[in-house]
Amino acid sequence: MYNCSDLKKGLKIMLDGEPHVVAQYDFTKPGKGQALYKCKLRNMITGSLFDRTYRSGESFEPAHLEEREMQYLYQDDNGYVFMDKKSYEQITLTEETLADDKYFLVDNMDVEILMHGDRGIGISLPNFVNLRVTQTDPWVKGDTAAGNNKPATVETGYSLQVPSFVEEGTLIQIDTRTGEYATRVKQ
Incomplete structure (x- = not known):
């Protein structure tokens, strides 16, 4: 479990059953009372951005995410198809998930797919x-x-x-x- 003092930009946490990443973070300590942790959080599945304020002492569950090495195979009507290099299992990512990264995909390219359960929610391309x-x-x-x-x-x-x-x-x-x-x- 994370607590408020662990909050920083890029930290991935679970909120309401979905993974979120801290996009912006600000710590304030008023003269009286508890410290405040103001965060902008981005939902890693929908991409929505929202503000939340936490007080010291609150805790968070780490996001259950896994990076899997996969190979880009092809594009079809459903999206972009990738294959796990170990299990040969195939997954399809939508255009919305890939955004502009779709323009840099070349057949048989090795990439890292960020997985939440059995769902692909992001991609890491070579530089x-x-x-x-x-x-x-x-x-x-x-x-x-x-x-x-x-x-x-x-x-x-x-x-x-x-x-x-x-x-x-x-x-x-x-x-x-x-x-x-x-x-x-x-x-």
Whole structure:
């Protein structure tokens, strides 16, 4: 069990039978009375954000979460299908669960799936992923100014800014944490 003094940003706790993560935390000690712990909590299943205030002495149950290494297989009408590498069990995550992370999934990619019971509620991608540029404007002579970027679309449908020398068919590395261009990949 956690108590109020354990509260910090990123702590995962159970409230009303669902896992929540502390998104923001503030401690105040008024002149009289008990200390107050003001928190912004995010429901890890629905994504809703709300405020709660706790007094010192209250306790919390740790969230029952597990990270499982899985492999991305394919996308179908129901969502994105992943396979547990140990048991070969398959689970499907919806577009809402993945949000923008869906643009960085490549067939047979190994990822960490955050599980609550038998339900997938989140995903941890590798820091970098290599994707091929499928559409961008051609390079024009004279486009050599520093910081001169142009829009590009990669094979998964994700759009980002790339340097002017990147052409269609180029394999690039994208930082999945920021969604930005990192470097060209030698083939």
